[in-house]
Amino acid sequence: MPLPTPQQFAESLSTLLGVEIEATASDPIVWNSQDAFTAADYHTQERTVGAAAVVDVKAVAYLGSCLTLTPQRNAEQMVDGRTIEPQAYEAFCEVMNILAGLLNDVDPVHVKLREVFPDRRKVNDALKKVVAKPSCVVAFDLEIPKYGTAKVNFFRP
Incomplete structure (x- = not known):
């Protein structure tokens, strides 16, 4: 299953x-590291994980x-405190x-956002499996x- 290019x-x-956002390919975030702040779960029409996203606190x-x-x-205060204000989190x-x-756009398997987990420690097991053993992964550094x-x-099962 394809994933987007930078x-x-x-x-x-x-x-x-x-x-104007710049995106460059990078090394993936390690799931159990301090860098992994939150995750997003994208489901298929069959209600299975079709894609996952893992982001750092700065991205949020x-x-x-x-x-x-x-x-x-204010954004820097959120990063320093590792606490995101509700308005920024909703956005x-x-x-x-x-x-x-x-x-x-890049894959015929239709997915939609099911959930963004405010705490990566509360991510469901199905999502953890996709992140642990993806069929493909792309990692971006954003400016x-x-x-x-x-x-x-982003990860695909």
Whole structure:
């Protein structure tokens, strides 16, 4: 099952956020590391995991803040405290929901966002299995203007 290229991912985010996002290929986030902050579960029509995303705390804070026009200093406070304000978290969830369209553009298996877990320790076992043994994975380093760098990974079962 295909996953988006850095260019496709950057174009989708740039269109959504109204700023020029840069995405480059990177090494995946290690699930049990401090970098893995939260995960998103994309389900197929058969209600099985069709894709997963794992992101760092900066991705949640910066993408959510960029969409809500939250000042950079507030986003940095969220990163430093590893606590995301509700408005930024809701905006981040919307970003992840819209990215389901990108996943559907590159693969005929239709997926939709089922859940974004606010705490990776509460991720369900099915999602953990996909992240542990994916058929394919793409990892991106993002450069988000006025905010900084962040990491987003996508996995397919």
